[in-house]
Amino acid sequence: MKSARIAAAVEEFKNAFTNVRIFFATKCNNDPGVLRVLHSAGTRFEVASVDEIGILRSLGVPGQDMLFSNPVRAREQTKWAARAGVYRFSVDSPDELRRVADEAPGSCVYARLSTGDGSSVVPSEGKFGVDVPGAIDLLVRARTLGLVPYGITFHIGSQSLTPAALTAPLEAVRTVLTRLVDHGIRLQMVDIGGGFPAVYDEPVPSLAAFGRAAAAGTARLPYPVEVFAEPGRCLVAEAGTFRCRVIGVARRPSGWWVHTDLGVFNGMMEVLESSGELRYPIWDGRGSAARRSWHITGPTCDGQDTYARNVPLSADLREGDELFIGSAGAYTTVYASRFNGFAKPRTVLT
Amino acid sequence: MKSARIAAAVEEFKNAFTNVRIFFATKCNNDPGVLRVLHSAGTRFEVASVDEIGILRSLGVPGQDMLFSNPVRAREQTKWAARAGVYRFSVDSPDELRRVADEAPGSCVYARLSTGDGSSVVPSEGKFGVDVPGAIDLLVRARTLGLVPYGITFHIGSQSLTPAALTAPLEAVRTVLTRLVDHGIRLQMVDIGGGFPAVYDEPVPSLAAFGRAAAAGTARLPYPVEVFAEPGRCLVAEAGTFRCRVIGVARRPSGWWVHTDLGVFNGMMEVLESSGELRYPIWDGRGSAARRSWHITGPTCDGQDTYARNVPLSADLREGDELFIGSAGAYTTVYASRFNGFAKPRTVLT
Incomplete structure (x- = not known):
C-alpha cells in the first residue's frame, strides 16, 4: 500500500x-x-x-x-x-x-x-x-x-x-x-x-x-x-498492489493457466462477489514482448478460485515469476479466509 | 457437529x-x-x-x-x-x-x-x-x-x-x-x-x-x-447445524428481514459461491404456528451478506431468538473470514 x-x-x-x-x-x-x-x-x-x-x-x-x-x-x-x-x-x-x-x-x-x-x-x-x-x-x-x-x-x-x-x-x-x-x-x-x-x-x-x-x-x-x-x-x-508469485503454469483443454499463491479465498473474493464484473489490472514481472492469453487462478483446490480470464501476460511466464494486481487496496484482505490452508497476504506500507 | x-x-x-x-x-x-x-x-x-x-x-x-x-x-x-x-x-x-x-x-x-x-x-x-x-x-x-x-x-x-x-x-x-x-x-x-x-x-x-x-x-x-x-x-x-442468534428484525420496503450473528462472510459463503443454488434447511427456536416469509441476512454492513430469502419462520420472531441452519457441516467454517469484525463460529462436537 x-x-x-x-x-x-x-x-x-x-x-x-x-x-x-x-x-x-x-x-x-x-x-x-x-x-x-x-x-x-x-x-x-x-x-x-x-x-x-x-x-x-x-x-x-x-x-x-x-x-x-x-x-x-x-x-x-x-x-x-x-x-x-x-x-x-x-x-x-x-x-x-x-x-x-x-x-x-x-x-x-x-x-x-x-x-x-x-x-x-x-x-x-x-x-x-x-x-x-x-x-x-x-x-x-x-x-x-x-x-x-x-x-x-x-x-x-x-x-x-x-x-x-x-x-x-x-x-x-x-x-x-x-x-x-x-x-x-x-x-x-x-x-x-x-x-x-x-x-x-x-x-x-x-x-x-x-x-x-x-x-x-x-x-x-x-x-x-x-x-x-x-x-x-x-x-x-488504487493505493494497493498485490504482489504474488507464480507457483505453476499449465496448458489445459480450457487454455493456458497460471497458478499464483494468491486466490479468490485469500484476497480476491470481490471477483466472486461481483460475478466477475470487477476486473483488476494485472501485469507480470517478466515483461516479455511475446504475449499469451492466460487464465489466472489461486492456490486452492477449489474450482471457484479463478480470479481472471483471458489476461494478456508474458508468453513465457513460469514458476517463480511475479504477478502484480493493481487497485487491490479495498475489499481484498478484509475478505480473506484461510480456506485450504493458505494464509492471508501481508500488508506492507511504503 | x-x-x-x-x-x-x-x-x-x-x-x-x-x-x-x-x-x-x-x-x-x-x-x-x-x-x-x-x-x-x-x-x-x-x-x-x-x-x-x-x-x-x-x-x-x-x-x-x-x-x-x-x-x-x-x-x-x-x-x-x-x-x-x-x-x-x-x-x-x-x-x-x-x-x-x-x-x-x-x-x-x-x-x-x-x-x-x-x-x-x-x-x-x-x-x-x-x-x-x-x-x-x-x-x-x-x-x-x-x-x-x-x-x-x-x-x-x-x-x-x-x-x-x-x-x-x-x-x-x-x-x-x-x-x-x-x-x-x-x-x-x-x-x-x-x-x-x-x-x-x-x-x-x-x-x-x-x-x-x-x-x-x-x-x-x-x-x-x-x-x-x-x-x-x-x-x-448433515452432521452440522449452525445455531445462531437473531440480533434484530425489521420490516423494509423489500419485505420482512431477520438479522443474525451468522452471515455469508463468517460461515455461509457457499450461498454466494453457488449463486444461491445451495439452499440450507432453516428453522427457528420459537416455533410459532403463525408463519411469515423472511429474508435472512448476516451481521455485516455488506449487501451481499444475505443467505436466504422467503423462508417461512415464526411470524413473531424477535431479537434473542435462535435460528438453526441444517446441513452446515461442510464448506462453512473453512470459508469464514472476519469481514467487518465478526468472528468465525465455534465448532462444538456432541
Whole structure:
C-alpha cells in the first residue's frame, strides 16, 4: 500500500466534496497502518462492529470521531460502542431504535433510507433502509425515546458509476427534512454514504462529478446541515498492489493457466462477489514482448478460485515469476479466509 | 457437529462403495475434532496444502495416509509434504511433474483428467485436468523422471446430482489404463474423486447409486486396481447445524428481514459461491404456528451478506431468538473470514 497515494486520494476527495466531513468506511481496509495514514490525512471513521471500534481506539481515534452506520447491531455491540464514546448510531427499524435507547441512552440517531438500484458494480439488494414515511416515523419516535433525531443517511451501492445516483436519494432527504419541520424537528446532519468508485480496468466518473451531484442535492435542502460522506474504495483501492508469485503454469483443454499463491479465498473474493464484473489490472514481472492469453487462478483446490480470464501476460511466464494486481487496496484482505490452508497476504506500507 | 452422524455417514459410504478406500477431503471441514472422528471411523485424508498436513499430523495421522490431490502446488509445499511422509501427489502438467521429481524424488504420481460438466451444483470450471493423451504423456514421463506412475484421478464437481457423471470419466480412465499397457506401465490406483452430495433442502441420489455407477465403471477396467474416493460434503455436511442468534428484525420496503450473528462472510459463503443454488434447511427456536416469509441476512454492513430469502419462520420472531441452519457441516467454517469484525463460529462436537 502506498501511503502517499492514500493521502492524495483524501485530498482529492476533500477538493471534490466541499465542506463534506469524511468518515472512512473501515470495512474496506482495516489494516492498522492504513487506518493510521487515513487518520493523519484528516479522516474520521465509519464502523460496523465493536471489533472495528477496537482497532481504531488502539490507534488513538476517539469514539467521538466514529459513526456506527451498521443499522442493525446486536444489543451488546451498541452498549460496548457507547462505552467507547461512540454517540452516533444509524437505525432503520423501531426494533433497533429501542435497542439504541436502551443501551446508549441520549445518543444521536440517523435514519437510513432505502435507495433504488444505483447502477453500482457491487450492488446492495434491499438489505437496509426505510422509505420516507418510515424515516420520519423513526426520527419522531427517537425523540419520544429520549434520543436525539440527528440525521439521515442512504447508500447508493458500492463502486457506483453514476453520479446522478445521488439525486433521487437527496430529493427524498429533502422531503424528510421538510416534513420533519412540522414535527418541530430540525436535523443536524445528512450522510450521503459511500459507493464512490475507484479505477480498475476502465475509467470511471471523477470524484468531482460525484461531488457536484452531492452539492446540487444538498443545496436544495430546506436549511443548512452538516454533510458527511463515507468513502472507502475510492480512498484506498488504487493505493494497493498485490504482489504474488507464480507457483505453476499449465496448458489445459480450457487454455493456458497460471497458478499464483494468491486466490479468490485469500484476497480476491470481490471477483466472486461481483460475478466477475470487477476486473483488476494485472501485469507480470517478466515483461516479455511475446504475449499469451492466460487464465489466472489461486492456490486452492477449489474450482471457484479463478480470479481472471483471458489476461494478456508474458508468453513465457513460469514458476517463480511475479504477478502484480493493481487497485487491490479495498475489499481484498478484509475478505480473506484461510480456506485450504493458505494464509492471508501481508500488508506492507511504503 | 454430531460425531455419531459423521461415523454413520462413513459407514454408509463404505457400504455404498465396496472395496473403495476413503480419503476425506480435508478442505471441507478442517476442525481438529471433526478430523479426529473421521480418523477413528477409519478414513484417510486428501490434502491440498502443508497447513492441512500439519493439522492432520498433530492428530497423529501419518503422511502415508494422506493423498496430496491439489495438482498444482508451490515447490516448497511439495518438499515439506514429502518430509512429512506424504508420498502420493497428483499432477496435471509437465511443470508440476518436474517439481515433484525435484522435491519429492521417487514419489508416486497420479494424473488428473479433466471432466465435462458433471451437473454439479457448485461447478468446477476447467481449472484442473488434462485429456487422455495428456494423462498418458504425464505418466510415461513420470517414469523417465524416476517417479512411480501410480494412478489416475478426476473430479465430477461438488454436490453432483448425477451418478452417471462418473461413467464418462471412468471410460476415459479405462482408455488410459489400456494404452499405458503398450508402454509397459500398469497403474496401481484409480481415484474417483469426490463431489458426492449431501441433503440440503431437497432429496439427492443415494450414495448407493453413486457406488453402483463407480462399481460399473471400475469393473470395465482392463485389470484390477485399488479404488480410492475423496468424499467430503457427504460425510460431514448433515452432521452440522449452525445455531445462531437473531440480533434484530425489521420490516423494509423489500419485505420482512431477520438479522443474525451468522452471515455469508463468517460461515455461509457457499450461498454466494453457488449463486444461491445451495439452499440450507432453516428453522427457528420459537416455533410459532403463525408463519411469515423472511429474508435472512448476516451481521455485516455488506449487501451481499444475505443467505436466504422467503423462508417461512415464526411470524413473531424477535431479537434473542435462535435460528438453526441444517446441513452446515461442510464448506462453512473453512470459508469464514472476519469481514467487518465478526468472528468465525465455534465448532462444538456432541
